[in-house]
Amino acid sequence: MIEFRNISKVYKMGEVEFVALKGVFITVRQGEFLSIMGPSGSGKSTLMNIIGCLDTPTEGFYYLEGENVAGLTFDQLSTIRNRKVGFVFQNFNLLPYATAYENIELPMLFNGKKAGARRQRVSELLEMVGLSPWARHRPTEMSGGQQQRVAIARALAMDPPIILADEPTGNLDSKSGHEIMEIFSRLWKGGRTILMVTHDPAIAAFSQSTIRLLDGAVQQDGAAT
Amino acid sequence: MIPAFFRNLFRDLVRQPLRTFLTLSGVTWGTFAVILLLAFGTGIGKQQMKQFRGMGQGIILVFPGQTTMTYNGLPKGRRIQVTPDELELVKKRVPGIRTLSPEFISSRNIRYGREQLLNTVRGVDVPFERIRNTIPAQGRFINETDVRQHRRNCFLGATIAKSLFKGMKPVGQQVMIEGVPFTVIGVMIEKDQNSNYNGMRDTHCAFIPWTTYMTLYGEKYVQNFIVQPGDPALSKQTIAALRNYFGGRLGFNPLDKDALFVWDFSDFERQFNLFFTAFNIFLGVIGSFTLLVGGVGVASIMLVVVEERIREIGIKLAVGAKRRAIMWQFFAEANCIILIGGAIGFLLAALLLTLLPAEQLEEYIGIPRLNPLVGIVTVLILLAIGTLSGLTPARRAAATDPIVALRK
Structure with missing residues (x-):
């Protein structure tokens, strides 16, 4: 499903080079639920950005x-982000002035889905995350947990096989965090591949396996404790 | 996508009312200025042309004068004199003439009952009506029979008819010209006229058959004659042919401009048209610059908007928007602002033009009108400005790096 072969990422800031990832090999099979742990600056976010096709590696494949993503243009990567990957962010990244409904609809606006199909899909998703009565509310009127559920619904809008979650519970209290993790577990059992960055071992415990990153390299690849 | 676009646009415009107002007002004012300038420009041009045509359309006025060159042993300073009989021959012998009329002019006493005026009397031929646009509002102009039989019939200008008859019907009445009774056969329409020669303007004149004029006042030679060329564009050739012809007949050098003094209206009209076209382009350019300033305002506001919505752009890119979609969004938004501002300016200008008491100004500046040409030019300018002011912000927005944008 996802295969990294010797992926490196080097940021150049003037004369200074910063190596975010060095020679990373990762393989994620379909239907796997993987957590990525590691201290800040260890390259977790860069790894996620590359997997999600927001960023491109400097080296490696x-x-x-099965498709080599390295040589694609920005717009081709946009299509991949739209169809194959759903992002869930720590700070939700919802459009603040748009309603829950409009936020969930957003990915479908970029590939010409018919209005009827969009409406049906949005109500399905609202139902699924238990927010049907909140369709017309804006993010500012919702709790953090509710906002994150809207974000998950948005990530699922195009029914992508892969969900990428970057510290999805980082801004939430433990109760809301658990609710979110239950949704992820459900999605995983439904057959989706999930990659999640987290600090919290209790959250990582929901996943099947964990990899640890340190200074841009994979330290350990094993079963979750 | 389309309704969502307008919803977002509307939300953006409403969210910052003051900023929206300032941005729109720049464009509105620019459009308003362009439309008014062009409307007034074409109005003035049309009015001037109309007054100018009060004299006639594409005509050549010829005044026999004095020679200033010796010719075939003849001295200079000789008077050139033309008889009506000579003009009959000219019609046949000089190419390029459609029609012509002799003209005799003098000031005469005109009386009706107790009203007495000293006005211009013009002795003319039948074609004068077509050549000089002396169109009757009542009755008719002088006809062939009047001329042939030396009838004492007269055709009055609108003002003189009003002064003499005070609202009574003039046609069929008798007026006394220098004590000789004339029957009024027609009254001219009211017309604007901004140029003239010898005597008063047409509206103050009485027109009588030239044959009658010659018999009554003992004139032998015409004051001037008016030629209507077959093709006004060829007026220069017609004039040269006239000078050649008369030079041979009356003995003067055809190159002697003062022997026959010529006033060529079609040449005038060409220069006039050229001047007003240039004038309108000048006004349009001034207006466009005003509008351009408004466009710069929109562009800078849009750059700020792009900066403010950088996270929105990041989110959209992350969920799969192509760069083109982002670019189009901001480009369309800038153009919408321009078009909304333009529409408001257009309506305001149209409103002003409707409410303007144009009738009172008509004689001087004509009636400014929103003609289709003004509309098309304005829309084209607006589109050009919209493109210019939308392109930079849209490009900036589309070049956003989603990773950087999402981190903000």
Whole structure:
């Protein structure tokens, strides 16, 4: 499903070079639930950005469902982000002036889905995350947990096989965090591949396996404790 | 996508009312200025042309004068004199003439009952009506029979008819010109006229058959004659042919401009048209610069908007928007602002033009009108400005790095 072969990422800031990832090999099979742990600055976010096709590696090969992503243009990567990957962010990243409904609809606006199909899909998703009565509310009128559920619904809008979650519970209290993790577990059992960055071992415990990053390299690849 | 676009646009415009107002007002004012300038420009041009045509359309006025060159042993300073009989021959012998009329002019006493005026009397031929646009509002102009039989019939200008008859019907009445009774056969329409020669303007004149004029006042030579060329564009050739012809007949050098003094209206009209076209372009350019300033305002506001919505752009890119979609969004938004501002300016200008008491100003500046040309030019300028002011912000927005944008 996801295969990293010797992926490196180097940021150049003037004369200074910053190596975010050095020679990373990762393989994620379909239907796997993987947590990525590590201290800040260890390259977790860069790894996630590359997997999610927001960023491109400086070196190495990245195969997504068997396709080499490295040589694609920005717009081709946009299509991949739209169809194959759903992002869930720590700070939700919802459009503040748009309603829950409009936020969930957003990914579908970029590939010409018919209005009827969009409406049906949005109500399905609202139902699924238990927010049907909140369709017309804006993010500012919702709790953090509710906002994150809207974000998950948005990530699922195009029914992507892969969900990428970057500290999805980082801004939430433990109760809301658990609710969110239960949704992820459900999605995983439904057959989706989930990659999640987290600090919290209790949250990582929901996943099947964990990898640890340190200074841009994979330290350990094993079962979750 | 389309309704969502307008919803977002509307939300953006409403969220910052003051900023929206300032941005729109720049464009509105620019459009308003362009439309008014062009409307007034074409109005003035049309009015001037109309007054100018009060004299006639594409005509050549010829005044026999004095020679200033010796010719075939003849001295200079000789008077050149033309008889109506000579003009009959000219019609046949000089190419390029459609029609012509002799003209005799003098000031005469005109009386009706107790009203007495000293006005201009013009002795003319039948074609004068077509050549000089002396169109009757009542009755008719002088006809062939009047001329042939030396009838004492007269055709009055609108003002003189009003002064003499005070609202009574003039046609069929008798007026006394220098004590000789004339029957009024027609009254001219009211017309604007901004140029003239010898005597008063047409509206103050009485027109009588030239044959009658010659018999009554003992004139032998015409004061001037008016030629209507077959093609006004060829007026220069017609004039040269006239000078050649008369030079041979009356003995003067055809190059002697003062022997026959010529006033060429079609040449005038060409220069006039050229001047007003240039004038309108000048006004349009001034207006466009005003509008351009408004466009710069929109562009800078849009750059700020792009900066403010950088996270929104990041989110959209993350969920799969192509760069083109982002670019289009901001480009369309800038153009919408321009078009909304333009529409308001257009309506305001149209409103002003409707409410303007144009009738009172008509004689001087004409009636400013929103003609289709003004509309098309304005829309084209607006589109050009919209493109210019939308492109930079849209490009900036589309070049956003989603990772940087999402971190903000």
